[in-house]
Amino acid sequence: MTTSRRKFIKISALGLGGVAATTSAIKMFGANPYLDELVKENVAKKFKRTPTYCEVCFWKCAAWTYTNENGEIKKIIGNDNDPHCYGRLCPRGTGGVGMYNDEDRLKTPLIRTTVNGEDTFRKASWEEALDLIAAKFKAVKDKYGAESLALLKHGAPGKHFEHLYKALGSDTIAEPAYAQCRGAREAGFNATFGSWIGSPEPTDIRDTKCLVLIGSHIGENMHNSQVQEMSDAIDNGATIITVDPRLSTAASKSKHWLAIKPATDIALMLAWMNVIIEEGLYDKEYVEKYGLGFNELKEYVSTFTPEWAYGITTIKPELIRETAREMGNAAPSVIIHPGRHVSWYGDDTQRARAMAILNGLLGSWGRRGGFYFKESIKVPKYPHPAYNHPKWGWKEIGEKYPLAQMGITTEVIKASIPSPDNKYPVKAWLVAGTNITKSIPDRKLLEAAMDELEFMVVVDTMPMDVTGYADVVLPECTYLERFDGIRSATNREPSIALRMPAVKPKYDSKPSWWIAKQLGERLGVGDYFAYDDYKEVIEWQLEKMGTSLEEMEKIGVKNFPRKSRSLYLKEDEKYEFPTMSGKIEFYSKELKELGFDPMPKYTAHPEPPQGFYRLNYGRAPMHTFSRTANNPNLNDLKKENDLWVNPKVARIIGLKTGQRVWLRNQDEITSTFSIKVRVTERVRWDSVYMVHGFGHDNKKLTRAYAKGINDTQLVSKVAVDPIMGGTGMRGNFVEILTENPHKNTEI
């Protein structure tokens, strides 16, 4: 394959486009519960409602889609009985209707073609596109084995293609929500408590007395029930301690904001352990009963005094002591929040271990106001033949990283580049529900891999950047137009939620379950899809769970009583933790045996060179990653990201709020687009900050194209976590350019 073939198609594809009028309807809702109630009452009288769960992010709040007599979607409102949302959606969920209304949506299947030497897409029928994919996938399967077909996925569509892949005999599956997101936290907590954190996190925020946020920026990170519970906890007098180099929304609501020097959190946590142990603030009974390796830990942290940590973190020793005492006083109703996007500096599993150990010392795991024992209900599997066993898959591809519990995207990407020592040749990709060109760091590596592929398919709802690299693009209909798997997630009590179509698919778009089935039939595994409509699967599953489609249509969410055990540990319970030792492992033998530090170690990370600033990034409450930038409702609330710059830096460079600048990173990668400066004390002088997900490259995104800077473009350096393969992305440094570096070049 020539390089040019995979060249990103920038031109507006035939027949696509059209600018939609923006609407500010979403502004009507805001976060006013009284208004919410009024809206609910009025809406209920006028419109028909259909249950769904939100796909704007992965919290999956259950909701009602209201349609009028003409079958138009008018509103989406939270389901009162849902423990993920308590009846209220976040601004993104309310604005989800914009995904349906977006005129820029993918409308038909597209096939890459060449016209006058230029790559472009032509419209195709489903028949033609599916036949082509099946033929190409079959060729790869016959030549190299099904294992060489990789699936990169996220969200609900991923599940349907996972089924297709397993039927074909491929387990070469990965998602950026692991190695670029929460993988290290799962590995760190698993090594300590023997249990994943998972989603939603089993943090008992509503009953906590002290919530410690280390980087986690709840409030901008809009995970619905957590935000609501945190707000209740504040009202109930809980102490919030936020460790963040930036004054996040959470930090502004905190009793203590620890404006830590970036990349030094492990030092702070070691000092906290030192104080908690030295001053006897830990839960002695709990530690004795459930802990393993306390004496080793005590000995190990004895030299990590607050004075030692001060020199590293810039946090004053008195403040380290005071906050440690706050935690000790609140224990066990204290949460050192595990965070979620934790792929920061490469020692992320160890940072997660430090968080887990602090929770262990304070006795918060299994305690009210700490972490509860989560429970979910199993959705029965719709019958299908046994899956074919692959010879290799995500595990083998990521074998260098012993505690990886899921596929590592970047390793799958590397395996797609042929080399004599590549034992696991990946040859084709199906990319579903993930905009990898925005979510995977090291663009050079990603593009090198895409160049080498024999075939690449993208299933998306929007002409996102990633579609420009595909051979075939398939338009999925939005979550408001389809059936999908039943939502069953862990929580205090098990619950299920139904997603069913409120309206027919717009344009020539189709649901993923249908696409997967069509491909399955063409690839000889049709017997794994023994239904005509996914509705049949859901009906069958609901019957088995003691309910029915009819009932679920009426209620949307069904809550079930707990069966596994009590929510918290009982007074004199002899609980065995699901670790190898059955104990909370302060000292990890497993890590030691694998050649890693058995207790977390502080390592100094590279600092920005003269004239450079650390590139920090995060979330905005009205956007999800790159997926909502073009959404008419949400775009209306925030059109582009801005660059937070400390006044001291602004003075040195001579910057003013509102001024446009470009960024260049340590590898001389220059941002394609510019960004507006926001001068603010809320960010430290050693870093700059922006919201992730802007700076879209594809002109077909009429509202989002060229708006703001794409942080991912500047993340060319990654610090890989040796334990689980996560890609630390916060070690990139940028200089600020006030002159347009592209002046003489056309983009």
Ligand SMILES: Nc1nc2c(c(=O)[nH]1)N[C@H]1C(S)=C(S)[C@@H](COP(=O)(O)OP(=O)(O)OC[C@H]3O[C@@H](n4cnc5c(=O)[nH]c(N)nc54)[C@H](O)[C@@H]3O)O[C@H]1N2
């Ligand atoms: N609105 C909205 N909400 C979302 C999402 C979204 O796209 N939009 N995405 C969801 C997903 S999948 C995830 S994973 C989560 C991510 O949400 P979090 O887990 O909360 O995100 P992080 O990126 O870890 O945290 C960002 C914060 O870390 C701070 N920070 C940067 N460097 C350091 C450091 O060295 N030390 C410390 N202590 N802090 C630092 C930043 O200033 C910023 O405030 O958000 C979820 N919620």
Ligand SMILES: Nc1nc2c(c(=O)[nH]1)N[C@H]1C(S)=C(S)[C@@H](COP(=O)(O)OP(=O)(O)OC[C@H]3O[C@@H](n4cnc5c(=O)[nH]c(N)nc54)[C@H](O)[C@@H]3O)O[C@H]1N2
């Ligand atoms: N630089 C940088 N990189 C990051 C992060 C960061 O903060 N900064 N965050 C990391 C984190 S925490 C995560 S979880 C990942 C997330 O990474 P991704 O999962 O790639 O997230 P999105 O960018 O939202 O991409 C989602 C894609 O799915 C499409 N989509 C939306 N709904 C549907 C649907 O119903 N069907 C189909 N088929 N497609 C749909 C959207 O149009 C979009 O193209 O990114 C990680 N990468």
Ligand code: SF4
């Ligand atoms: S938190 Fe917001 S965007 Fe995420 S699922 Fe819930 S309503 Fe949707």
Ligand SMILES: [Mo]
């Ligand atoms: Mo994430």
